[in-house]
Amino acid sequence: MAILDILEFPDPQLRTIAKPVKNVDASIKQLVDDMIETMYDAEGIGLAATQINVHKQVIVIDVSEERDQALVFINPNIEVVDAELHEYQEGCLSVPGYYEEVSRPVGVKVNALDQNGDAFEMQPEGLLAVCIQHEIDHLNGKLFVDYLSALKRNRIKQKLQKERRTA
Numbered sequence: 001m002a003i004l005d006i007l008e009f010p011d012p013q014l015r016t017i018a019k020p021v022k023n024v025d026a027s028i029k030q031l032v033d034d035m036i037e038t039m040y041d042a043e044g045i046g047l048a049a050t051q052i053n054v055h056k057q058v059i060v061i062d063v064s065e066e067r068d069q070a071l072v073f074i075n076p077n078i079e080v081v082d083a084e085l086h087e088y089q090e091g092c093l094s095v096p097g098y099y100e101e102v103s104r105p106v107g108v109k110v111n112a113l114d115q116n117g118d119a120f121e122m123q124p125e126g127l128l129a130v131c132i133q134h135e136i137d138h139l140n141g142k143l144f145v146d147y148l149s150a151l152k153r154n155r156i157k158q159k160l161q162k163e164r165r166t167a
Ligand code: QAP
Pocket: 042, 043, 044, 045, 046, 047, 088, 089, 090, 091, 092, 093, 095, 096, 097, 098, 130, 131, 134
């Protein structure tokens, strides 16, 4: 297992569109294990492969209190089943230290493969529904700051760049 480096906004690699996984083979299982370890190390609830500069459709999420219920989504497909919007204060391991309200549909249905390559479907609720939408956005090169005003987004960008210069 390995802890991987997480790209930070506004790294242009975060805009890369991830490709579907053709075979859930040993290298993908290794990637999933490393992503789970990286997510726990960073104290995150979700991580997309895009964030570690691997442009494959792989996501790991754990919204459990005990941090022992990692979920794996390979080649996820999402469908909105309840378009009513809810606001949630989101953060992102690629935008450390910043949290802002984002509106997303409350009800989604997700189809994906698990780490064994087996297909499954789920209708997540609450935080899990928010998180899966946030992580699928990463696979499409999108960040939660894209939902904010340009003013807010640029302010966050400048502060992050300044923090890195003086770190
Ligand atoms: C996405 O984000 C998410 O700023 C996952 O200093 C977040 O795990 C979806 C984190 C909230 C829905 C709601 C952020 C850790 C973790 C930080 C994360 C930080 C340390 C973010």
